[in-house]
Amino acid sequence: MARNTDPTRLEKIHQATMHMVVQNGYGGASISSIARQAGVAEGYLYRFYKGKSELVNELFYKALSEVANHMEEVLQRSQTLEEVLDELLDQMLRLTRDTPEKIMFLYKLMHDHTFRMEDTLRDRIFQICNSFRKLGIETGQMDPMISEENIYLLCVGYPITFINSRIKGLFYTHKLDSNELSTVKALILKSLKK
Template identity: 40%
Template structure:
């Protein structure tokens, strides 16, 4: 007698939550507004998530999983840092162009002291940065002085911040271009070189 759960509704909830958290902040994104945007009853959200915090926390984890998953795939195929950074920045730009709310969502919550990266993703990100560091020091693309912490800042935080400075139109009102992508890759590679 098990009825089918309408997956499109769950998707709409996720999309609405992401959009509203970006626009109004976590506190400003009310459950009733999320439900209204998703065209779903208020109570329906509690079928999948125990609380609003749970919903948003899970969404953040999903988005981070997407990034680490992508990075892991890229690292298997590549033997130089340049070969990892280029598709990684490509991925950020693709996300920024096709799902701008999603990259803003990550950005908003990664900077929120109430949310933190869950232990699982934390471990994976750690491992990936250490791996990058090893490869880069082998190929001499990364200076010896650097630690995994700096690799994280240069390869994850810097590109995301570049995109957000553009979104906020702080220095330029241009939309992200191919040239910008090249600039970001060049800056990352230059910074890693030391």
């Protein structure tokens, strides 16, 4: 047997954590269930994290950073709002397809009181929305009345809410397809325009 120091173990803990949070919420994701799911001892994860909260926080930070990183990069090379929004929603769609748990994990925590986004992350997101807004106003595509707050809620919050609502089957239960996301995209674009 190889020594149990392999990085897979930590990765398994991450997977298990996201899975349990998605399935049962933050409160319902007990350390013991996470450890069991990861095939690891209960005490093990305290080597890496001070506690459950720190563990979940890190995963949250990473997942949202991923989106932010992508957005920053896109904003630097894009000329139009459509382009940026296209990329954003494409990314969401990709995430939904490839790692649906990650989207739902984000959603669950964005709406959990226990979670307060760390200030640095929040500032960064504000900056991204600000750049987005400037681009929209420069190109004359966006209503200048619309604040960064609305941009964030519409462009990030709304699609995630929509995806979650569909996955959870609020009104309908059929699977989400790219057509529907296109409708969401159009809807958001319209709402931003002059």
